[in-house]
Amino acid sequence: MSQMPIPVRANAQAAAPQRPEVWAVTSGKGGVGKTNLSVNMATVLAKMGYRVLLIDADIHLGNVDLLLGIRTEFTIADVLTGNKTLKEIIVHGPGDFDILPAASAVVDLLETKHNIFRDIISSYTKFQQSYDIVLVDTAAGISNQVLSFVFSADKCIVVATPDPASLTDAYGMIKIINRNRADATVMLVLNMVESEAEGQTIYHKMNLMTQRFLSHAITYTGSIVQDQRVAWSVRNQRPILLADPLSPPAKSIRLITRKIMETPSGTEPVGTNLFEGVYKYRDFQVGGGES
Numbered sequence: 682m683s684q685m686p687i688p689v690r691a692n693a694q695a696a697a698p699q700r701p702e703v704w705a706v707t708s709g710k711g712g713v714g715k716t717n718l719s720v721n722m723a724t725v726l727a728k729m730g731y732r733v734l735l736i737d738a739d740i741h742l743g744n745v746d747l748l749l750g751i752r753t754e755f756t757i758a759d760v761l762t763g764n765k766t767l768k769e770i771i772v773h774g775p776g777d778f779d780i781l782p783a784a785s786a787v788v789d790l791l792e793t794k795h796n797i798f799r800d801i802i803s804s805y806t807k808f809q810q811s812y813d814i815v816l817v818d819t820a821a822g823i824s825n826q827v828l829s830f831v832f833s834a835d836k837c838i839v840v841a842t843p844d845p846a847s848l849t850d851a852y853g854m855i856k857i858i859n860r861n862r863a864d865a866t867v868m869l870v871l872n873m874v875e876s877e878a879e880g881q882t883i884y885h886k887m888n889l890m891t892q893r894f895l896s897h898a899i900t901y902t903g904s905i906v907q908d909q910r911v912a913w914s915v916r917n918q919r920p921i922l923l924a925d926p927l928s929p930p931a932k933s934i935r936l937i938t939r940k941i942m943e944t945p946s947g948t949e950p951v952g953t954n955l956f957e958g959v960y961k962y963r964d965f966q967v968g969g970g971e972s
Contacts, residue, residue, distance in 0.1 A: 704722075704835070705837050708821045709847070718937075721921055721922045726814055734814075736830075737783055740787045746780070749774050749918060756786045758786035767801055767805055817955070828965050835866065836944065861965075866947050871905070900944055905937075911930050922934065
């Protein structure tokens with residue numbers, strides 16, 4: 682399959698050093714299938730020929746490795762203690778993409794000393810051009826550990842289910858992004874819907890709310906219909922894109938990934954790399970802006 686071109690940001694300059702496009706996959710509520718979507722989108726992108734880095738930044742679960750059936754020996758915690766370099770903790774996954782394990786160490790990362798964080802920014806800068814796209818699987822909920830990554834992304838993918846609590850929390854996440862990164866591209870993925878029609882109906886209602894109360898539209902990237910094959914793939918620690926690539930969920934994830942690729946990113950990249958943005962926003966407090 683031929684590789685699709687990565688959309689160029691509106692204010693990108695030809696002389697500027699190339700850096701990967703950053704996607705943050707997030708949700709207001711847990712249990713919506715966010716990590717499973719991240720893993721499978723990384724698999725899709727790798728099969729399309731992109732060089733992909735998936736950062737497991739879920740401070741609560743950090744189960745990217747579990748979904749792939751692999752064991753990561755080191756995490757970013759080992760980088761903070763000086764035992765490993767950032768590049769040394771990266772592992773290659775069965776979907777033919779790389780994984781940077783962060784998980785619970787994200788809290789320590791955000792609290793680390795200025796000089797150590799600057800070393801991480803410098804280290805990441807040296808190898809970030811090895812990738813075309815960086816996916817960040819954030820934790821659920823609204824906290825500085827989550828928002829520091831979300832605000833640093835070029836594209837923010839909010840995952841929700843038809844559950845009213847999930848939709849309420851997803852709207853809350855969209856509102857925070859809009860108020861603090863108004864230029865960011867925000868997209869909605871609906872998971873575990875009964876039909877594509879249900880997904881479209883929910884999106885239209887959500888988009889009307891965001892347009893009315895936030896004066897901001899969100900992009901609909903698609904829905905994934907509830908399917909036992911997804912649960913089976915999770916139990917067997919094999920992404921649905923590899924376990925059953927012709928199944929309806931796999932087809933939906935391919936379409937969602939392509940839609941995200943085709944959607945232009947925000948016009949104001951935050952910093953020269955992801956971790957520079959994370960450093961900028963690491964003291965962010967909900968309701969109080971940057972401290």
